[in-house]
Amino acid sequence: MTSHAAHIKEKAANATLGFWLYLMTDIMIFASLFATFVILRDGTNGGPSGQELFNLEFVMAETFLLLVSSFTCGLAYLAIKHGQKRRTLVLLGTTITLGIGFLSLELYEFGELYLAGHDWTHSAFLSAFFTLVGTHGLHILIGIIWAIALGDYISKRGTTPDAVRKFSLFALFWHFLDLVWIFIFTVVYLLGAIS
Amino acid sequence: MSTQSYAHEVRQYTIGFIGAAVLTILAYLSVKLEWYDATTTAIFVLVLAVMQFGVQVYYFLHLRGEAKPRWQSWSFVYSMAMMLIVVCGSLWVMYNLNYRMGMSGEQMEQRMLEENKKGF
Numbered sequence: 404m405t406s407h408a409a410h411i412k413e414k415a416a417n418a419t420l421g422f423w424l425y426l427m428t429d430i431m432i433f434a435s436l437f438a439t440f441v442i443l444r445d446g447t448n449g450g451p452s453g454q455e456l457f458n459l460e461f462v463m464a465e466t467f468l469l470l471v472s473s474f475t476c477g478l479a480y481l482a483i484k485h486g487q488k489r490r491t492l493v494l495l496g497t498t499i500t501l502g503i504g505f506l507s508l509e510l511y512e513f514g515e516l517y518l519a520g521h522d523w524t525h526s527a528f529l530s531a532f533f534t535l536v537g538t539h540g541l542h543i544l545i546g547i548i549w550a551i552a553l554g555d556y557i558s559k560r561g562t563t564p565d566a567v568r569k570f571s572l573f574a575l576f577w578h579f580l581d582l583v584w585i586f587i588f589t590v591v592y593l594l595g596a597i598s
Numbered sequence: 599m600s601t602q603s604y605a606h607e608v609r610q611y612t613i614g615f616i617g618a619a620v621l622t623i624l625a626y627l628s629v630k631l632e633w634y635d636a637t638t639t640a641i642f643v644l645v646l647a648v649m650q651f652g653v654q655v656y657y658f659l660h661l662r663g664e665a666k667p668r669w670q671s672w673s674f675v676y677s678m679a680m681m682l683i684v685v686c687g688s689l690w691v692m693y694n695l696n697y698r699m700g701m702s703g704e705q706m707e708q709r710m711l712e713e714n715k716k717g718f
Contacts, residue, residue: 423670427677434681438688445707448714463626470622474615477658481607578658582651588622589647593629597636597643 415568422572426579429542433583436535437590444595446527453528453595456521462592465508466584469543472501473581480574486562491570495554498577502547509540532591539587542580549573614657621650 444453479494513533516522523533553573557566625646628639655661661671696706 420669424673427673430677430681431684434684438685441685441689442692445704446710447707449711459626459630463622466622467619470615470618473654473658474611477611477614478608481604481611485604575659578654581658582654585618585622585647585650585654589625589643593625593643594640596629597639 411564411568415564415571418568418572419575422575426575429579432538433535433586436531436538437586440531440535441590443527443531448526448528450526450529451521453532453591454597456516457592457595459592459596461508461512462588465505465512466588468501468505468508469581469584472498472505473578475501476574476577480570483557483562483567483570488557488562491562492554492558495550495557499547499550499554502543502550502577506540506543506547509536509543513537536587536591539580539583542576542583546573546577546580549576610657614653617653617657618650621646621653 475494476498479491479498482490482494513536516529521529523530550573553569556569560566625643628634628642628646633639634642661674664670696702699706701709
């Protein structure tokens with residue numbers, strides 16, 4: 404291995420570890436928001452509970468948009484690792500489109516709640532709900548912007564080792580957001596529909 | 599790690615995706631069709647969520663095959679432990695608080711509504 408290749412490999416390993424540690428701290432943010440939500444979920448202040456507000460079919464559509472986008476993101480990472488630029492860009496484009504679809508559905512849901520008078524000022528339950536789901540949505544928005552910038556980079560520079568490293572970090576981020584969504588889907592929506 | 603063939607890696611991701619999709623659909627159906635009573639369903643969907651978490655971490659996050667000293671894996675284990683302490687600890691403290699005041703969460707909600715009506 405030449406020293407240049409060794410340098411690139413070490414840079415990639417350090418960048419991955421650094422970004423990974425950021426994700427671990429992000430877990431703590433979501434952990435505290437989840438704890439807050441679960442404690443406050445009964446505090447509806449006489450207003451509607453999750454059971455009356457949430458539409459499970461709608462949330463199912465959101466879940467699948469995000470799950471499929473996580474899958475296409477993983478496939479795009481494999482494509483860029485094997486130097487297939489065109490396939491990478493197509494799959495990344497699919498990921499971005501699905502992500503925008505997810506975010507649009509989420510904003511539509513927030514808009515419906517807001518217009519029906521169930522905004523975050525109404526009860527502790529709704530405050531906790533908007534904070535938890537909104538924080539996740541904000542991460543998705545940042546992810547989409549990142550993915551667009553990444554697509555631009557790859558289309559100009561090609562599938563260089565640097566591009567692969569950058570893509571691997573984005574892929575980690577995007578898979579992480581789907582992991583968080585599993586628990587939002589389960590704890591907020593499914594458990595909300597049961598009780 | 600890049601010694602594995604492209605087709606093999608794609609197959610790994612596909613297995614992960616199908617597993618996650620099946621677990622999501624199972625959780626949804628168990629709630630929608632009310633297979634079990636409320637408590638059992640709650641436990642069932644939580645178990646499915648943890649299983650799906652495991653599937654996605656295993657197939658999507660590439661924690662396997664990390665070289666020693668395995669910083670990523672160990673920081674992940676540490677974060678999971680901290681997360682459980684934060685979430686379970688908060689729940690424990692708050693339910694215990696309600697219990698010691700002689701109320702369930704719902705009764706506490708009722709009481710606070712009544713107090714609210716009296717004004718401050």
